[in-house]
Amino acid sequence: MQSSLFWLTPASSLLALGVAALFYRSMKAAPEGTPRMVEIASHVRAGAMAYLRQQYKVVGIFFLVLTLLFAWLAYGLNLQNHWVPFAFLTGGFFSGLAGFFGMKTATYAAARVAHAASHSLDAGLRLAFRSGAVMGLVVVGLALLDISVWFLVLSHYVEDADPAHKLLLITTTMLTFGMGASLQALFARVGGGIFTKAADVGADLVGKVEAGIPEDDPRNPATIADNVGDNVGDVAGMGADLYESYVGSILATAALGAAAYAQAGDPANAYKAVIAPMVVAAIGTVFSIIGMYAVRVKSGSTQRDLLNALGRGINLSSALILVFSYVVLRQLDLPNYVGIWGAIVTGLITGLVIGKVTEYFTSQEYSPTKGIADNATTGPATVIISGLGTGMLSTVVPVVAIVIGTALSYCFAAGSWHFSPASMAMGLYGVGIAAVGMLSTLGITLATDAYGPIADNAGGNAEMAGLDPEVRKRTDALDSLGNTTAATGKGFAIGSAALTALALLASYVEELKIAMIHAGQVTMEVAGVAVPTATATLTEFMNHFEVNLMNPKVLLGMFLGSMVSFVFCGLTINAVGRAAASMVEEVRRQFKAKPGILQGKDLPDYARCVAISTAGAQREMIIPSLLAVIIPIATGLIFGVPGVFGLLGGALSTGFVLAVFMANSGGAWDNAKKYIEEGHHGGKGSLAHKAAIIGDTVGDPFKDTAGPSLNILIKLMSMVSIVTAGVNIAYTLF
Amino acid sequence: MQSSLFWLTPASSLLALGVAALFYRSMKAAPEGTPRMVEIASHVRAGAMAYLRQQYKVVGIFFLVLTLLFAWLAYGLNLQNHWVPFAFLTGGFFSGLAGFFGMKTATYAAARVAHAASHSLDAGLRLAFRSGAVMGLVVVGLALLDISVWFLVLSHYVEDADPAHKLLLITTTMLTFGMGASLQALFARVGGGIFTKAADVGADLVGKVEAGIPEDDPRNPATIADNVGDNVGDVAGMGADLYESYVGSILATAALGAAAYAQAGDPANAYKAVIAPMVVAAIGTVFSIIGMYAVRVKSGSTQRDLLNALGRGINLSSALILVFSYVVLRQLDLPNYVGIWGAIVTGLITGLVIGKVTEYFTSQEYSPTKGIADNATTGPATVIISGLGTGMLSTVVPVVAIVIGTALSYCFAAGSWHFSPASMAMGLYGVGIAAVGMLSTLGITLATDAYGPIADNAGGNAEMAGLDPEVRKRTDALDSLGNTTAATGKGFAIGSAALTALALLASYVEELKIAMIHAGQVTMEVAGVAVPTATATLTEFMNHFEVNLMNPKVLLGMFLGSMVSFVFCGLTINAVGRAAASMVEEVRRQFKAKPGILQGKDLPDYARCVAISTAGAQREMIIPSLLAVIIPIATGLIFGVPGVFGLLGGALSTGFVLAVFMANSGGAWDNAKKYIEEGHHGGKGSLAHKAAIIGDTVGDPFKDTAGPSLNILIKLMSMVSIVTAGVNIAYTLF
Structure with missing residues (x-):
């Protein structure tokens, strides 16, 4: 039953980590520039590391408490798989590690990229991209390593007479380390997001607006904190986030594959269905690396050349993945492998569509963002109104793309254009593998994503070190390029989150079944007839639990789910507001206490601003994160399984749309400001520019704190429900 | 089987209309003030009537097209009840009429209230409140008239051998005039909302911010349009809106009552269950009138006395309704009448809780709004951020209140704390009657609501006519009181919409069943067993159509539903932005063409501004309204019944939360501005004040255009699905 194709997964993992090490060493070997540049970089690095240490302390306490809780559920109440506490911990550990490595690389790279950019634009791009690639490869490498090792360990230790059922136990256990990854990711995104935006908003409000000094000016006490923020929010946060998406989609699909064939008592195909997503991810990793080597620019390239170079790399990877995933699936000989491949293609295309439409709505090349910039001429109110309306x-298009993408991948995998309960398990497997397909290029797309903040920091370094303005211009070109690629990356992150969350709903059912059998409920009543729990179809299961849309528990759960999405955003947005206010006060205080700072005579106290952002982020990230863990458990205790389904469904549909809205409004405001800065409507310093800055400031917590955290929230709530499924079976109030 | 209690409904309807006529005549008898006041009032009245005429033309075309469509469905394709086209038309007609009468009264009242306020505060209150009461009474009077007449007509003409089934046919037919009312209401709210906010934003941006002239200054060309807007948006729009809520909740409950007992073949109780909501509404009307007479203030009263007087009226009505609805239900002898009464009490209390929390979040007396005002000191960006976050x-509380209220009213009516499919029909009936209970005080709450814009207009009239500033102070006091009562009113509107929409879901099932039987599908397959369609329980029905949360059609429908809520808001917000921009240009043009305007020498061209707002509103209201009609039909054609359920569920949960968020953010910004104007943070003219004005401007389309329209959108989509249920049964793509 073992297929040699499985070994592609650990092999590609080691390959990815090896290439990452190579890139890292070549980056470290590049010269760091003037002593002033080295000094600034070391400040930023120290701040970022200090923040991360602090964050890991808080996260550590959370993990400790939850691990004890899970251990009690598993060993004390016997409501849970005994592997869960360990799986949970490793998921959290690896997710954190991915963010840590990415950030370490980014903080070492910034000054080096600035130095390289002082020679030429293409030298800067090459170094920045290679540094971003370290992060992309570390994320996929660690994810595949984690998955391979656990799969081998559990295959060895889990015992079950039925080999298909054994696979189901293995995969559902592995899924629980998705929860560790999600929780770590949520902390990283929320904490990092609050840190970076508090620093950014604070620096802008006093520095740019009140004191009238430019961005990244060394006289601004919050400027180091701002640069630290880019690293902890946009690099470490994004790394943990996408680690979680990647792992979650692969594991949810594997669990669905095991479930689909376990029911039919077909261990050979169950095994194939389990390793298929791993193998597709492995293929994706290999061709992402090949695509990276295709990103080359000649010296003297323009910005358009740079964009083309990145696009070439991604397109090459995608094309190769499409071809070779077909080859591998055929080799694997999974039934209906053509349909499965169709689902993968659908996933890739859906991600691309969402990415393109995100670009359309947020790039200053197109009318929506230009329209917002036009509205800046009548002041901040109209900028805000049109930004919200446009967002x-x-x-529309992302939702429609997800709807069509889901329907198509479902139908492809189910092998039918008509919905039938019998084909549901395979259809949902198709949705899961579509998410894997969408994320298969993660190695390279994340590289183009992570390179943005590196270029941004390089710009900050150049500005603070007082390099030639030409260097700043070049890093700005790199940064602006990064904004476009980041938009595409965000599209992938949001789209894959929606698909993965759909797949996780089905995994929740499998966990419930296991919990029921564990609790001795070997049959369940469906419309008056007893059906064996182990072989009940998804539809029979839903009918047994009355998870239909007339059940008030489901509807009330949906209300709660929609509410949680909004409340979570409200909490994080207000957190940014509060932390930014402390930052504003601190900067004002420093300017007042030492008037020499603004004249460039006195050195501001950078460390204090970093400390303020750190403290704010630590304090403010606790409640939103607690919410994500407590709400699904509480809903389950009160309204049972139907309530949990409603909660997850409501949070998914509302959260997805809300996330797209916030990300796009924020991105559009940012670029509307840039559009005006390019000289339209009076350019820098005009009234329109001032109005646009206000739009951008409002958009900051939208696009970099609340919006991206929502993706994780949705999946974390599903993961919490999956992990505590045993509790849902044992206790409900109503 | 006929109960004499039914006659309470037409009797109370005539009583309400009679008292309304009395109040109207006493208002008309009051003196209108100086010739200048009369002239201004006639300008506003002419503008408002011109707008309404124009709107009814557009709406007329829509109604014509839809009536033809329904006639084709009914008579051509035989997919629909033959009464539908007529019911649809009368619903629309009466809803429009309610708005028309309310607006006519309001436009006659404004100058008279200003004149009365020039004598004393309490004279002003009395007149304003009585004028608002006309609207409240017209709405409930026409609604109960429409319901009684149709009930009698259909009882006479509909023929069915089974008297319980006959009642089901009657009530489901009547429900379709809810669609007419909803569509009319959507046009009124969206069109009126765009008109009023375009004028308001336009007047503020050029007048207050650029030219620095105060609100309602006669030199501002948009000022008449602004006052017209209050009438068409806040009076006519709100009247149509609440007419729709009221009718919708009564009819949905009646239909559920018929369904619950028709299945059991129990015509006597079916009849009782059908008339119970009508009788409760009748009781509510009578005691609303008594409450109105209790609103008295002595001469020389303070604002707190006024608030207490209004509160006394509402509390008295509520208390009497609680007592007498128990008496009447006992008299009616409906099984489990104590439980039904419990549901009514739950509804009233839930409405109260939502109203109170709305007040807490939007009144400058409490910390949330004060916090937003504090944020104004750091500029517009932080005002916007904190307003969004706070909203x-x-x-949280409204959603939790609805969740608890629904669960309790369900359990009370079902007579059990545990959910069971058998008690589902009664439980949902309880949810419906809770909405009726919540709206039973509508006569008086709407009076306190409608009186706000009248006071606002009186202030405008006083300002423009150059009355003593003391008069303006008094009308401002009345207006500010109106803001508080309006917040409570909005809470009731939103809360009842959520409950009614839940009840409408169940009505959709009944319509589907009727359509199935009509199409010859007398049995349906549930888990392999054939069940008679007529007696299938809600749960069996859901299982037959696979309307469960693992069915991808349901989940994709939910995505679409969440998206529609956001897109609808985006469209209306952008519409306000565009219409306001035309207004800004027009006002600037007039100031430039005739410099004498600002010096008070030349008269501005008010009519042109009214025409611009009218044209903008007409143009912009079409697409959002079309969306609400087309999306449910299209979803049904593509994804069938499960897709429609998902759509309605997603739109309901997302739309409800989004509506609360927008209403509260908008209200809080408005009052944060007022708080600063009271002298905090530097008072009028300070930087904080400027920032707060920007917040208020952003909040305008939130709270007066998009937010309140969402309630109607949710119900209209349900109504469209109910009316086109036959199509869902006949055709689906997947």
Whole structure:
């Protein structure tokens, strides 16, 4: 039953980590520039590391408490798989590690990229991209390593007479380390997001607006904190986030594959279905690396050349993945492998569509963002109104793309254009593998994503070190390029989150079944007839638990789910507001206490601003994160399984649309400001520019704190429900 | 089987209309003030009537097309009840009429209230409140008239051998005039909302911010349009809106009552269950009138006395309704009448809780709004950020109140704390009657609501006519009181919409069943067993159509539903932005063409501004309204019944939370500005004040256009699905 194709997974993992090490060493070997540049970089690095240490302390306590809780559920109440506490911990550990490595690389790279950019634009791009690639490869490498090792360990230790059922136990256990990854990711995104935006908003409000000094000016006490923020939010946060998406989609698909064939008592195909997503991810990793080597620019390239170079790399990877995933699936000989491949293609295309439409709505090349910039001429109110309106309208295409993508991948995998309960398990497997397909290029897309903040930091370093303005211009070109690629990356992150969350709903059912059998409920009543729990179809299961849309528990769960999405955003947005206010006060205080700072005579106290952002982020990230863990458990205790389904469904549909809206409004405001800065409507310093800065400031917590955290929230709530499924079976109030 | 209690309904309807006529005549008898006041009032009245005429033309075309469509479905394709086209038309007609009468009264009242306020505060209150009461009474009077007449007509003409089934046919037919009312209401709210906010934003941006002239200054060309807007948006729009809520909740409950007992073949109790909501509404009307007479203030009263007087009226009505609805239900002898009464009490209390929390989050007396005002000191960006964050957090209590209220009213009516499919029909009936209970005080709450814009207009009239500033102070006091009562009113509107929409879901099932039987599908397959369609329980029905949360059609429908809520808001917000921009240009043009305007020498061209707002509103209201009609039909054609359920569920949960968020953010910004104007943070003219004005401007389309329209959108989509249920049965793509 073992297939040699499985070994592609650990092999590609080691390959990815090896290439990452190579890139890292070549980056470290590059010269770091003037002593002033080295000094600034070391400040930023120290701040970032200090923040991360602090964050890991808080996260550590959370993990400790939850691990004890899970251990009690598993060993004390016997409501849970005994592997869960360990799986949970490793998921959290690896997710954190991915963020840590990415950030370490980024903080070492910034000054080096600035130095390289002082020679030429293409030298800067090459170094920045290679540094971003370290992060992309570390994320996929660690993810595949984690998955391979656990799969081998559990295959060895889990015992079950039925080999298909054994696979189901293995995969559902592995899924629980998705919860560790999600929780770590949520902390990283929320904490990092609050840190970076508090620093950014604070620096802008006093520095740019009140004191009238430019961005990244060394006289601004919050400027180091701002640069630290880019690293902890945009690099470490994004790394943990996408680690979680990647792992979650692969594991949810594997669990669905095991479930689909376990029911039919077909261990050979169950095994194939389990390793298929791993193998596709492995293929994706290999071709992401090949694509990276294709990103080359000649010296003297323009910005358009750079964009083309990145696009070439991604397109090459995608094309190769498409071809070779077909080859591998055929080799694997999974039934209906053509349909499965169709689902993968659908996933890739859906991600691309969402990415493109995100670009359309947020790039200053197109009318929506230009329209917002036009509205800046009548002041901040109209900028805000049109940004909100445009962001809301921008949800149409992503939602329609997800709807069509889901329907197509479902039908491809189910092998039928008509919905039938019998083909549901395979259809949902198709949805899961579509998410894997969408994320298969993660190695390279994340590289283009992570390179943005590196270029941004390089710009900050150049500005603070007082390099030639030409260098700043070049890093700005790199940064602006990064904004475009980041938009595409965000599209992938949001789209894959929606698909993965759909797949996780089905995994929740499998966990419930296991819990029921564990609790001795070997049959369940469906419309008056007893059906064996182990072989009940998804539809029979839903009918047994009355998870239908007339059940008030489901509907009330949906209300709660929609509410949680909004409340979570409200909490994080207000957190940014509060932390930014402390930052504003601190900067004002420093300017007042030492008037020499603004004249460039006195050195501001950078460390204090970093400390303020750190403290704010630590304090403010606790409640939103607690919410994500407590709400699904509480809903389950009160309204049972139907309530949990409603909660997850409501949070998924509302959260997805809300996330798209916030990300796009924020991105559009940012680029509307840039559009004006390019000289339109009076350019820098005009009234329109001032109005646009206000739009951008409002957009900051939208696009970099609340929006991206929502993706994780949705999946974390599903993961919490999956992990505590045993509790749902044992206790409900109503 | 006929109960004499039914006659309470037409009797109370005539009583309400009679008292309304009395109040109207006493208002008309009051003196209108100086010739200048009369002239201004006639300008506003002419503008408002011109707008309404124009709107009814557009709406007329829509109604014509839809009536033809329904006639084709009914008579051509035989997919629909033959009464539908007529019911649809009368619903629309009466809803429009309610708005028309309310607006006519309001436009006659404004100058008279200003004149009365020039004598004393309490004279002003009395007149304003009586004028608002006309609207409240017209709405409930026309609604109960429409319901009684149709009930009698259909009882006479509909023929069915089974008297219980006959009642089901009657009530489901009547429900379709809810669609007419909803569509009319959507046009009124969206069109009126765009008109009023375009005028308001336009007037503020050029007048207050650029030219620095105060609100309602006669030199501002948009000022008449602004006052017209209050009438068409806040009076006519709100009247149509609440007419729709009221009718919708009564009819949905009646239909559920018929369904619950028709299945059991129990015509006597079916009849009782059908008339119970009508009788409760009748009781509510009578005691609303008594409450109105209790609103008295002595001369020389303070604002707190006024608030207490209004509160006394509402509390008296509520208490009497609680007592007498128990008496009447006992008299009616409906099984489990104590439980039904419990549901009514739950509804009333839930409405109260939502109203109170709305007040807490939006009144300058409490910390949330004060916090937003504090944030004004650091500029517009922080005002916007904290307003958005606070609005999102404010969704917690309303959602939890609805969840608890629904669960309790369900359990009370079902007579059990545990959910069971058998008691589902009665439980949902309880949810419906809870909405009726919540709206039973509508006569008086709407009076306190409608009186706000009248006071606002009186202030405008006083300002423009150059009355003593003391008069303006008094009308401002009345207006500010109106803001508080309006917040409570909005809470009731949103809360009842959520409950009614839940009840409408169940009505959709009944319509589907009727359509199935009509199409010859007398049995349906449930888990392999054939069940008679007529007696299938809600749960069996859901199982037959696979309307469960693992069915991808349901989940994709939910995505679409969440998206529609956001897109609808995006469209209306952008519409306000565009219409306001035309207004800004027009006002600037007039100031430039005739410099004498600002010096008070030349008269501005008011009519042109009214025409611009009218044209903008007409143009912009079409697409959002079309969306609400087309999306449910299209979803049904593509994804069938499960897709429609998902759509309605997603739109309901997302739309409800989004509506609360927008209403509360908008209200809080408005009052944060007022708080600063009271002298905090530097008072009028300070930087904080400027920032707060920007917040208020952003909040305008939130709270007066998009937010309140969402309630109607949710119900209209349900109504469209109910009316086109036959199509869902006949055709689906997947």
